[in-house]
Amino acid sequence: MQQPLSASLMILAPVLIREGGINTRLNDPLKQPERQGVLLIIDTHAHLDFSDFEDDREDVVKRANDSEIKYIINVGTSIETSRFSIELAEKHAGIYASAGVHPHDSNEIDENRLSQLRQMIEHPKVVAIGEIGLDYYRNYQPVDIQKRAFELQIQLALSLDLPVIIHDRQADRDIIEMLTGLKGADWKGVFHCFPGDIDMARRVLDLGFHISFTGVITFKSFKQSALINYIPLDKLLLETDCPFMAPVPFRGKRNEPAYVQYIGQKIAEIKNLTFEEVAQVTTRNALRLFQIQGDIG
Ligand SMILES: [Zn+2]
Numbered sequence: 156m157q158q159p160l161s162a163s164l165m166i167l168a169p170v171l172i173r174e175g176g177i178n179t180r181l182n183d184p185l186k187q188p189e190r191q192g193v194l195l196i197i198d199t200h201a202h203l204d205f206s207d208f209e210d211d212r213e214d215v216v217k218r219a220n221d222s223e224i225k226y227i228i229n230v231g232t233s234i235e236t237s238r239f240s241i242e243l244a245e246k247h248a249g250i251y252a253s254a255g256v257h258p259h260d261s262n263e264i265d266e267n268r269l270s271q272l273r274q275m276i277e278h279p280k281v282v283a284i285g286e287i288g289l290d291y292y293r294n295y296q297p298v299d300i301q302k303r304a305f306e307l308q309i310q311l312a313l314s315l316d317l318p319v320i321i322h323d324r325q326a327d328r329d330i331i332e333m334l335t336g337l338k339g340a341d342w343k344g345v346f347h348c349f350p351g352d353i354d355m356a357r358r359v360l361d362l363g364f365h366i367s368f369t370g371v372i373t374f375k376s377f378k379q380s381a382l383i384n385y386i387p388l389d390k391l392l393l394e395t396d397c398p399f400m401a402p403v404p405f406r407g408k409r410n411e412p413a414y415v416q417y418i419g420q421k422i423a424e425i426k427n428l429t430f431e432e433v434a435q436v437t438t439r440n441a442l443r444l445f446q447i448q449g450d451i452g
């Protein structure tokens with residue numbers, strides 16, 4: 156159902172090459188880009204546990220590794236998927252896990268589950284608590300249940316000094332209110348698939364969070380270049396949120412970590428930077444935030 160990756164990578168233009176020490180842009184998509192050093196890119200938000208990957212999960216990981224996506228954070232959404240994320244991380248050196256309960260599943264948080272979560276977080280490859288937050292768009296759980304699960308998990312993250320991966324859907328005001336309510340908190344984390352405007356970005360950055368974008372920014376309907384320009388590169392992360400949100404030219408198809416490059420490419424275009432610069436800085440941001448020991452080349 157996908158184009159082979161070799162074809163997809165060729166579409167990834169313009170790409171930086173160096174000629175006689177001068178940076179030029181390669182506009183011929185059939186030419187292979189020359190790169191100085193090896194680029195390492197991280198997909199900071201994938202759901203490879205989803206059944207969409209049941210038949211070819213290992214191929215998907217291999218396709219990512221064969222391109223330049225050396226690290227993937229597989230994000231838990233429930234106790235069960237957090238456990239699966241950890242198993243996946245145990246199998247693959249470049250995969251890390253986050254553990255947490257999504258607002259859609261927030262009714263599953265009780266004392267017993269919270270202690271299971273606490274145990275999982277002790278695993279050396281768990282790098283964050285998430286995804287957690289509030290979702291008033293789908294509203295699968297009552298607001299008070301969502302808020303309770305969010306509060307318990309952010310308290311847990313604070314007590315363990317771990318970053319959080321935040322899911323915010325039409326809940327900007329309540330999320331900011333809850334985070335700012337915890338006075339003196341030293342926040343580390345990311346608002347994933349950022350849904351806000353510049354004003355929201357300012358609040359999120361003021362609290363110390365990073366911001367990440369998915370393939371949505373490659374859609375024609377995305378008109379918020381000013382928002383991306385507003386966010387400093389050293390606060391940005393790249394993510395696929397696969398299997399959802401496939402970037403152009405795969406829009407509507409199943410997404411996978413190998414496509415995270417298209418999001419980096421779009422940010423480079425908007426910020427008038429090279430793809431390499433965006434890849435290097437956002438990877439460095441992610442490795443630092445999630446405390447992953449990596450060599451970014
Ligand atoms: Zn989410």
Ligand SMILES: [Zn+2]
Nearest residue numbers: 200230286396
């Ligand atoms: Zn997600």
